[in-house]
Amino acid sequence: MTATPTPRVTIKDVAARAGVSKGAVSLAFNHKPGLSDATRDRIFRAAHELGWAPSLTARTLAGSRVDVVGLAVCRPARVLGLEPWYMEFVSGVQSVLAEHSSSLLLRLVRNMDEEVGVQEAWWRARQIGGSILVDFRADDPRAAMTQRLGMPAVAVGHPSLTGGLTSVWTDDATAVTEAVRYLAALGHRRIARVGGAADLGHTAIRTAAFDQAAGTLALAGAWQVGTDFSGDAGARATRSLLTAARADRPTAILYDNDIMAVAGLSVAAEMGLRVPEDVSLLAWDDSQLCRLTHPTLSAMSHDVHGFGADVARTLFSVIAGGEGGSHPVPTPVLMPRGSTAPPR
Amino acid sequence: MTATPTPRVTIKDVAARAGVSKGAVSLAFNHKPGLSDATRDRIFRAAHELGWAPSLTARTLAGSRVDVVGLAVCRPARVLGLEPWYMEFVSGVQSVLAEHSSSLLLRLVRNMDEEVGVQEAWWRARQIGGSILVDFRADDPRAAMTQRLGMPAVAVGHPSLTGGLTSVWTDDATAVTEAVRYLAALGHRRIARVGGAADLGHTAIRTAAFDQAAGTLALAGAWQVGTDFSGDAGARATRSLLTAARADRPTAILYDNDIMAVAGLSVAAEMGLRVPEDVSLLAWDDSQLCRLTHPTLSAMSHDVHGFGADVARTLFSVIAGGEGGSHPVPTPVLMPRGSTAPPR
DNA sequence: GCCTCTTACTGGACCGGTTAAGGGAGTGCG
DNA sequence: CGCACTCCCTTAACCGGTCCAGTAAGAGGC
Known part of the structure; x- marks a missing residue:
């Protein structure tokens, strides 16, 4: 089946159908004051009838805020697939992203150079509003990159590793x-x-x-x-x-x-x-x-899901211009089971 | 550290520095004819000096093509994290996306309704140019949704399940x-x-x-x-x-x-x-x-990575308006190891 | 009845690119 | 010499939103 090129409905169509200007539609959809309830209703009804939702692309271009968060992961796929950690982490991140109706841009990279390239390209191309950085190494170039680009970011890792970036870490x-x-x-x-x-x-x-x-x-x-x-x-x-x-x-x-x-x-x-x-x-x-x-x-x-959620929350606060700093999360605790016992 | 609001460099700055119009910069960066090599060079040099790359957002808005592919996965995180399949699949998908310099928008959802909502929102908001649909069920609503929206998509699953969508499947x-x-x-x-x-x-x-x-x-x-x-x-x-x-x-x-x-x-x-x-x-x-x-x-x-790559390739061909249809990939083969033997 | 203040809405510039149409300079040809 | 034809580049409209300045209408005060 080939995709039919749907005649795309825009804010103008909605405005016309509701009998208002497109500015009014914009006000309604951003829940801003300045409209009567009656008009608001009419606008939403028109939008619903036409199946319209504001284009995030256009919105981003105009408003210059981006509702997408980047995550580049640098481990071989065969290792990654087996590490439950990442999926749990991602799932925690998403639980918070969903509340802000933003999305996760995910990329698997092969090495640090590629990651730096990807992050920089994302940021330059205005694809992301901020990024989550994981797996810090000695002499990690990402803190410098982030600073140079002015890109909001949260580092997952101990502050001693993350070169002054806002970081979330377990002890x-x-x-x-x-x-x-x-x-x-x-x-x-x-x-x-x-x-x-x-x-x-x-x-x-x-x-x-x-x-x-x-x-x-x-x-x-x-x-x-x-x-x-x-x-x-x-x-x-x-x-x-x-x-x-x-x-x-x-x-x-x-x-x-x-x-x-x-x-x-x-x-x-x-x-x-x-x-x-x-x-x-x-x-x-x-x-x-x-x-x-x-x-x-x-x-x-430890609670990897919750950890991911914390990281996402911290990133949002950094994007909003909030204070950075260092955010420790609870230290892993011992869960004794059947594989440990006194030696014979 | 707070993000410094960098004065973002745009195509206009590059044009000014290269001493040309922004149209010329656009031509250069899209490798279109109509520029002398000298001018082209000057433009690229200027862009490089300013650290500029075209904003994907603006490009999408103007050109109405979107370089992002969606994938919503509907399984509980605790199951997902343990299933190496997904990460390998994603890694295969990405290997092809990277060639086309497009990215993967990933979302974990809790149920089919949420997935349909997410896909529809992505498409309506022009966030994605097409989508990969996995885990088809009986009476799956996604084929109908896709058709209704005119959204390019590739289904992972046997054609008998995927309601006429272009599909890639193992036997x-x-x-x-x-x-x-x-x-x-x-x-x-x-x-x-x-x-x-x-x-x-x-x-x-x-x-x-x-x-x-x-x-x-x-x-x-x-x-x-x-x-x-x-x-x-x-x-x-x-x-x-x-x-x-x-x-x-x-x-x-x-x-x-x-x-x-x-x-x-x-x-x-x-x-x-x-x-x-x-x-x-x-x-x-x-x-x-x-x-x-x-x-x-x-x-x-079976080769899950290659499977993901096939799916991505097929999606690109659908987005390009190519023929859909049904694409079987190699059938899983038996790999005998130590856990099977004749019964005693 | 006139002036001010709100409230509700419109018009249009603008975001950062793409693209079609247009224009000026240089070359080939009759 | 004039005309057509390239080649190279510019101009300006356009994509689909946001946002701000401005306006019209109604309410309230004296």
Whole structure:
């Protein structure tokens, strides 16, 4: 079926049908004062009969405010698809966008250069009114870009990473510390962490926090491995951690997301190790996935949906010219389940 | 940090700096004939120096073509986040959109009414140039809506579901048949299927195909259970299938996505059944998840990324006024792994 | 009855591009 | 030399809204 080129109805048609000027229609549809109720009714009726709604494009051009928010995500699709985090985050963002009847422009990019290019093109082309920036790295160019363009933006990440941008963040350092202390309290003295991509800022924060906690607790062994967040990498890391001689092997492993923890679980099974008797596993992010495994996965849990909503709210306030600053959201909390127990 | 209201540079500034009229700038940026190379160069240089790019908003208003594609997805966020399918699909769509330098407007909706509302609002407000429609149901209102609005659209789903819309689809019936025949060939005589949401068109197609295959092969037992695609539901379904007396219990289960198969795997473990010795499991969609479990999951596999790309290409051809029609893409193929074997 | 103040609405400039029509300079040809 | 024909560029209308200045009509006050 080919699309029929519909004769598009405009504000002029509505005005004509209601017997008013187009200015009046504009007033009515923006709920501004200066019209009698009778006229208002007539206008809405006419619009409804003609099936008209104001063109956002024209409205944007005239009013110079854009009701679209950008989000560029820079991770390989095969990793992204498996990370429940993003969809939950997006869903939280949308819940707030919907209230403001604005929309999300989503783009998957392959690297930072591409992301910077996309953000800049969006902004230059007046496609977005502001942007959500995720996955900050060391020397991230996006804070500078944002400032240079004068583009409203909210950064997801610890203020130390986001170069002065308004940011929303979870206190990963405290959460890592809590995780390690929990495992230590269970009696684990040799603990490993399978971390995310090393160039990601929040990975560095967690890595540092893990080191510090291991030192404070004087653990007998503390390993950290970097990955790309993919299940494959999580499996490889787990395999290499668990193939060590028994006495040298971690008895507990902390993962940076839940997909790697799932992979770790099956590596343990494949190696004939029982979870949690032989090795305890602790996930991060706590999507539903953690409750679908056997045993269920203990996890550092937080409300990703709510987090997304907070980010969107903050972005709107920045767009409105409100104060920026730093907005911490609740620290992930430990959700103990079946994959953690005292070591044998 | 508050956004500084940058004095936005427009085509006029570029024209002034290059010493030409804005019409000339427009010609240059649309690669249209009628300018000398020298002038063209001067214009591009001026634009570059000022950091100008044409406003898509203004361009759309004037040219009445919109470079944005809509996608509204109607599944609960907690299910969505876990379904690698969507992100892979989106990534495929984007790979084609990027070539046309257009963008994806994404919206998560809660029900069909909301989706219809969103699509209609997008179109009326000239926010999108066309839309991708997924998850067709019985009596789906979207074909009618699309026709009524004259909105270019591509439907993802079998032509029997999509009411005459241009559609791109996989031959699920054949794939289900192949899956059942494979399990039967292994020697399974009691086979179950844990299906998706019953009101989804492709679920119905698979259900019918399963029934037919079961009949043709004269299976001793064939069960089908409907779910909402969530891991929880998959676990419940599996549990209820496997708690039957041994002689009445399926020896193989086919799942409609991979997350439910993962859940099924852990239910089997929890019940002390070994996979594949006691029960064979066969997943659908074959994301990386299927290779992260122990045992790895056999699956009906297809190229979701490529599928998304095909859909996007088809949409562009529809927007360009090209012929619609029905575009089948390759049928999912069986990828045997560790979760299927002859019954004991 | 005249002046002021509201209220309700109109007219038109404007946002930042595209595009068709038009115009001036240079070249080829009879 | 005059005419037609290109080539290159300008002019101005237009897309579909917003918004502000202006106006007409009615109400209220003295």
